[in-house]
Amino acid sequence: MGALVVILLALTVQLTFTNTRQLQDHNRGVLHSREVMDTLTNLLSLVKDAETGQRGYLVTGERPYLEPYNAAIGAIDGEVARLAQLTADNAHHQAQLPRIAKRVAVRLKLLDENISVRRDRGIEAARRVMLNDSGKKEMDALRADIASMMQEESSLLDARTKRAERSYRVAIVTGLVSGALALIGTLAFILVLQYHMRERARAAAIQFEQRELLRITLASIGDAIITTDTRGRVNYLNAIAEALTGWTHRDAHGRPLETVFNIVDEKTGERMENPALKALRSGVPARLANHTVLIARDGGRHPIDDSASPIRDERGTIVGCVLVFRDVTERRITEEKLRQSEEMLRQRVDELAEADRRKDEFLATLAHELRNPLGPLSNALAILKVAGDDEQLMQKTRELMERQLGQMVRLIDDLLDVSRISRGKIDLRLARLDLAAIIQLALEICQPLAEKAAHRLEIDLPAEPIHVHADSVRLAQVFCNLLNNAFKFTPREGHIRLRAVRDGGDVIVSIKDNGIGIPSHHLSSIFEMFTQLDRTLEQAQGGLGIGLTLVQRLVDMHGGTVTAHSDGPGKGAEFIVRLPLADERAAAQPENNANAASGSAQPPGRQRVLVVDDNQDSANSLSTLLRLAGNEVETAHDGLRAVEVAERFRPEMILLDIGLPGLNGYNVARRIRELPFGKETLLVALTGWGQEEDRRKSREAGFDKHLIKPVDYNVLMELLGSVRGPS
Numbered sequence: 001m002g003a004l005v006v007i008l009l010a011l012t013v014q015l016t017f018t019n020t021r022q023l024q025d026h027n028r029g030v031l032h033s034r035e036v037m038d039t040l041t042n043l044l045s046l047v048k049d050a051e052t053g054q055r056g057y058l059v060t061g062e063r064p065y066l067e068p069y070n071a072a073i074g075a076i077d078g079e080v081a082r083l084a085q086l087t088a089d090n091a092h093h094q095a096q097l098p099r100i101a102k103r104v105a106v107r108l109k110l111l112d113e114n115i116s117v118r119r120d121r122g123i124e125a126a127r128r129v130m131l132n133d134s135g136k137k138e139m140d141a142l143r144a145d146i147a148s149m150m151q152e153e154s155s156l157l158d159a160r161t162k163r164a165e166r167s168y169r170v171a172i173v174t175g176l177v178s179g180a181l182a183l184i185g186t187l188a189f190i191l192v193l194q195y196h197m198r199e200r201a202r203a204a205a206i207q208f209e210q211r212e213l214l215r216i217t218l219a220s221i222g223d224a225i226i227t228t229d230t231r232g233r234v235n236y237l238n239a240i241a242e243a244l245t246g247w248t249h250r251d252a253h254g255r256p257l258e259t260v261f262n263i264v265d266e267k268t269g270e271r272m273e274n275p276a277l278k279a280l281r282s283g284v285p286a287r288l289a290n291h292t293v294l295i296a297r298d299g300g301r302h303p304i305d306d307s308a309s310p311i312r313d314e315r316g317t318i319v320g321c322v323l324v325f326r327d328v329t330e331r332r333i334t335e336e337k338l339r340q341s342e343e344m345l346r347q348r349v350d351e352l353a354e355a356d357r358r359k360d361e362f363l364a365t366l367a368h369e370l371r372n373p374l375g376p377l378s379n380a381l382a383i384l385k386v387a388g389d390d391e392q393l394m395q396k397t398r399e400l401m402e403r404q405l406g407q408m409v410r411l412i413d414d415l416l417d418v419s420r421i422s423r424g425k426i427d428l429r430l431a432r433l434d435l436a437a438i439i440q441l442a443l444e445i446c447q448p449l450a451e452k453a454a455h456r457l458e459i460d461l462p463a464e465p466i467h468v469h470a471d472s473v474r475l476a477q478v479f480c481n482l483l484n485n486a487f488k489f490t491p492r493e494g495h496i497r498l499r500a501v502r503d504g505g506d507v508i509v510s511i512k513d514n515g516i517g518i519p520s521h522h523l524s525s526i527f528e529m530f531t532q533l534d535r536t537l538e539q540a541q542g543g544l545g546i547g548l549t550l551v552q553r554l555v556d557m558h559g560g561t562v563t564a565h566s567d568g569p570g571k572g573a574e575f576i577v578r579l580p581l582a583d584e585r586a587a588a589q590p591e592n593n594a595n596a597a598s599g600s601a602q603p604p605g606r607q608r609v610l611v612v613d614d615n616q617d618s619a620n621s622l623s624t625l626l627r628l629a630g631n632e633v634e635t636a637h638d639g640l641r642a643v644e645v646a647e648r649f650r651p652e653m654i655l656l657d658i659g660l661p662g663l664n665g666y667n668v669a670r671r672i673r674e675l676p677f678g679k680e681t682l683l684v685a686l687t688g689w690g691q692e693e694d695r696r697k698s699r700e701a702g703f704d705k706h707l708i709k710p711v712d713y714n715v716l717m718e719l720l721g722s723v724r725g726p727s
Contacts, residue, residue: 019171020193026164027197031204033157036086036093038208040146040153043079043100046072047107047142054111058118058126064326067223067240069111076104096149103142110135168197209314223326227311230320232257232277244304244327246297261323266291266303275308276323283318285309294325302327376404405710428471428557432582435466435500435507442479449487450496460499466507467582470558478554478562481547482511482575489573490515505581506560512574518566526564527552555579607631607723610651612642612668613686614660622655622711629717639663643671646678652723653682656703658689666701673702682723686711 053069080101087093114135118126175190224241228234234252237260242248245260252260263272275286287307294302306325310318380401387393439461450457468475479498486496490513500509518526527548548564555562560579566572609631613619616637623633634649636642639660646654654672658665665685672678684705685698698706705719 016171016174016190019167019174023164023167023171023197026160026167027200029160030157030164032086033153033160034204034208036083036153037150037157039079039083039086040150043076043083043104044143044146046076046079047104047139050076050108050111051139054115055130057115058123058130061118061123066115069115071239073108076108080104092152093149096145100142100145100149103138103145107135107138107142110138168194213311213313223324226252226257226261226276226323226325228257228276228280228321228323230280230318232274232280232321234260235320241325244294244296244302244325246300257323262295263292263304264295266293275306276321279308279310280318280321283310303329303332374404376400380404409710428474430469430471432467433470433472433475435468435509435579436461438468438470438472438475439479439498439500439509441472441476442483445476445480446483446487449484453487453490454493455487455490456493456495458495458497460497462500462502466500466502468507468558468579469582470579474554475558478551478577479509479511481551482577485547485575486511486513486515486573489513502581503578506578507581509577509579510574511577512572514572517569517571518564518573519569520566523564523566527562551575607653607720608649608651609633609720610636610642610646610649610654610656612636612639612654612660612665613657614638615657618657618709625713626716626720629720631720639665639668642668646672646681647675650677651681653684653720655684655686658685658687658694658698666697669698669701669703682719684719 050069050072053066053072056065057063057069059065080097083100084094084097087097114126114129117129171190172194175187224244225236225238226234226241226245227236234255234257237245237247237249237252245252247255247260257276258274261274261276263274264270265272272292278286285307286309292304292306294304296302304325305328306323308321308323311320311322313319380397383397384394387397439459443457443459483496483498490496494514496511496513498509498511500507502508552562555577558579560577562575562577565574565576609626611619611623611626611633612635613622614637619635619637623635626633634645634651636645639662641662642654642656642660643663656665656668660668663671665687669683669685672681672683682705683703684707685703686707686709687694688709695706707715
């Protein structure tokens with residue numbers, strides 16, 4: 001009996017062992033089926049992730065949206081290989097696997113082609129490709145194949161589960177039978193084994209749920225991700241989080257989140273509260289404040305935007321936290337560029353508005369200033385009609401007309417000078433000059449304005465000569481403009497002081513007045529073109545707002561500088577010109593006599609002069625002036641008539657307008673030069689156009705001189721004097 005018991009016990013133990021091993025095998029089969037199903041689910045999810053990333057890139061065109069796509073591409077091959085390994089013992093699965101792998105490859109190729117179309121041909125081409133349902137068909141077929149394998153594996157899972165349950169019941173029965181015969185230890189072993197198997201099944205179920213939850217969470221986010229446990233210790237980093245933090249998953253695992261995810265305030269540099277820890281405490285999602293910077297492990301700095309949410313299980317218990325963040329460096333750069341562009345645009349709009357306002361003010365002022373002389377000229381003509389024999393009245397009237405005409409010529413000359421200097425079309429006739437002589441010339445030009453306003457003008461020049469390398473006319477123009485400004489903007493009986501002193505290798509000339517002064521906000525723009533101060537006195541005195549611009553550019557051409565100073569309205573102004581001294585060691589050069597009076601030209605002897613101008617008043621008035629000077633004069637008012645009169649009259653000098661009807665002045669000049677007497681005739685172009693290009697055309701047409709209207713009487717007499725006498 002004892003032997004039988006031993007044999008029965010041995011048989012029972014053997015049977016129990018066999019049933020237990022079968023139960024383990026069946027449980028492993030269950031776990032194996034679940035792993036196959038997990039792998040199939042992960043493979044399909046990765047393809048979906050690739051589709052999601054591709055779709056985000058097609059819509060936005062921004063490469064960061066390809067991160068989910070790239071991550072999925074990198075993981076798909078591994079999942080396919082794992083699936084092949086898991087199904088190695090299943091011939092039917094092995095037969096289906098190549099078709100699934102092929103469909104995955106085809107779908108990924110289509111996604112890659114869509115990305116290439118979006119990158120190379122734009123969103124419209126990509127949209128047309130997306131409307132083609134070929135990708136959807138492939139995806140549907142892939143889902144169907146995976147669903148087929150899932151269904152088959154599910155059937156296997158059911159069968160294996162039933163076998164496991166059946167083995168379990170057999171093991172229980174065997175245990176009960178063996179319990180009657182076996183020792184208490186055998187029963188304890190079975191109970192322990194039963195408990196162990198239940199725990200393994202429960203652990204496998206929990207593990208599956210957690211993996212599924214993590215997979216869904218990660219699949220829904222395409223940014224950097226860090227997950228923690230309930231104590232705030234890192235248990236996962238994705239590839240993007242590793243790149244930004246500088247920590248690998250292996251190094252970061254188990255470390256406090258503050259160590260791996262080190263964030264500071266961008267402006268203050270102070271450490272900021274971690275949103276993941278805040279979410280763990282509060283149980284609700286939390287976001288970072290603006291201007292947050294992530295300090296990487298290597299010290300690199302990344303502006304980021306992020307949020308954190310607690311992870312809950314199926315019972316609602318917090319089991320950890322997920323932190324999602326992204327590098328916003330490019331967005332910050334774009335925002336800063338946009339802000340700078342908007343600021344530049346605002347400044348440009350303001351500048352254009354200011355330029356437009358100045359242009360309008362300048363045109364209005366120009367019209368006003370050009371009309372001003374017309375009134376006195378019109379009045380003077382009326383006076384001449386009724387003056388009779390009153391020689392004194394006629395003399396005053398003539399002087400008035402000369403002054404007003406000179407004012408108009410000066411306005412036009414200033415405009416032309418600024419234009420020529422701006423285009424580099426003006427040349428300085430430089431010579432070694434005495435500065436005192438140049439200042440004296442400027443004083444003679446503008447002295448009448450000072451006397452008219454009863455100003456007290458104080459001149460303080462060094463006793464010894466001060467030599468500069470300059471153009472006497474242009475430098476005198478500089479000082480004359482500055483003095484005129486002082487005279488205009490200083491009330492009657494004011495005080496103006498001109499002072500020159502040596503300063504090393506320079507000379508400083510200052511012109512200071514006790515006039516109305518300059519507001520501080522205008523000092524920086526006082527030399528800009530068309531700058532006009534809103535001052536009653538200025539409007540009364542007139543001006544185009546280009547005088548100081550002309551001064552600055554002429555001083556620059558002389559290698560000097562000019563600056564303006566004022567303590568504010570009512571406190572006067574001072575303009576300081578700094579010029580380099582001429583080299584004292586240089587050989588003495590003849591100095592221009594800057595203040596020598598030219599004297600009035602004397603009428604030459606009797607000459608034959610032809611005046612050609614389609615403006616009859618201009619032609620007739622000039623003819624009258626020439627006849628009064630003792631010359632024989634003929635006139636013509638068109639080009640063809642001018643050639644005819646010239647052949648008959650044979651003039652020694654022809655004053656020829658360029659813009660003529662029938663035949664322009666250039667062609668008239670060429671025809672006259674072809675006539676026998678024409679080679680010796682003095683041809684003078686008389687025109688309102690005085691640019692260098694106009695002068696070049698005159699020379700090429702055969703003109704000897706090029707004069708700008710109105711012609712100065714003295715210049716005209718000098719030209720007549722240069723003509724040889726009558727044959």
